[in-house]
Amino acid sequence: MRMVIVTGMSGAGKSTALKVLEDAGYYCCDNMPISLVIKFAELASSKESSRENIALGVDIRSGDALDEFSDVLEEMGRRRYDYRILFLDANDDVLVKRYKETRRAHPLANGGRIDHGIRLEREKLRFLKDKADYIIDTSQLLTRELKQEIEKIFVGDGKFSNLYITVLSFGFKYGIPADADLVFDVRFLPNPYYVEGLRNLTGNDKEIQDYVMQFDTASEFLDKLEDMLRFLIPNYVLEGKNSLVIAIGCTGGKHRSVTLANAISERLSGMEYGIKTEHRDIDKDRKRS
Incomplete structure (x- = not known):
């Protein structure tokens, strides 16, 4: 069983990444409760499971439970589960522009400024970025270019650099x-x-x-x-x-x-x-x- 944890900044392309992985045959689950991740990995890695590749979307929507995810990752490591972390990022100015274009509210803005929500999100996700195996900055990427990068890593098993x-x-x-x-x-x-x-x-x-x-x-x-x-x-x-x-x-x-x-x-x-x-x-x- 191969697991990809897709995470990163809101508006940086996580939905696109999950869609690419789904098209490549991964079983994808977005925004799963943190408390269920270990159980899900356990079931997916069992002999009875037919799932060879799975992808989980984990991000700021998990709320306070996100603080528990570091312990979850450590437990997965002890159990020798094969997982990789893909972190999608983008410059603050780009994220603000994307939010304005879609007219969405940032989950941490609480009705205030988008840039304030982005700063808080960066702080809460810093531990995941530090643990990430792959970091893709989508500031300069078109959607098709992001798809190509993800396919190169997880479909074609090509070489990848975080730059x-x-x-x-x-x-x-x-x-x-x-x-x-x-x-x-x-x-x-x-x-x-x-x-x-x-x-x-x-x-x-x-x-x-x-x-x-x-x-x-x-x-x-x-x-x-x-x-x-x-x-x-x-x-x-x-x-x-x-x-x-x-x-x-x-x-x-x-x-x-x-x-x-x-x-x-x-x-x-x-x-x-x-x-x-x-x-x-x-x-x-x-x-x-």
């Missing part, structure tokens, strides 16, 4: 991304905007890529950036970081930054981390002919 990397191109004229962890300015490279026939293209077009990468400084920059990131990323993981946004900017976020964001993403794709590429401002300066 998810977003390589983000942007234009300085529109402001530096507020959630960027590392920011690199590539305005030192010649700008295709001023080359006849290239202005209306983007860094996703081969013509722009060829123009930018013809300069030795572009290749040298990529080599140095890759070397630094391959040094930094494992150390971020050791420090417990689970989301890294690498922002690469040029003037308008359309040509140079897009080209180099794509290139560094490709170079890092062989590492055992989730990675995706976004181009925040690629269409903002698009000219219509």
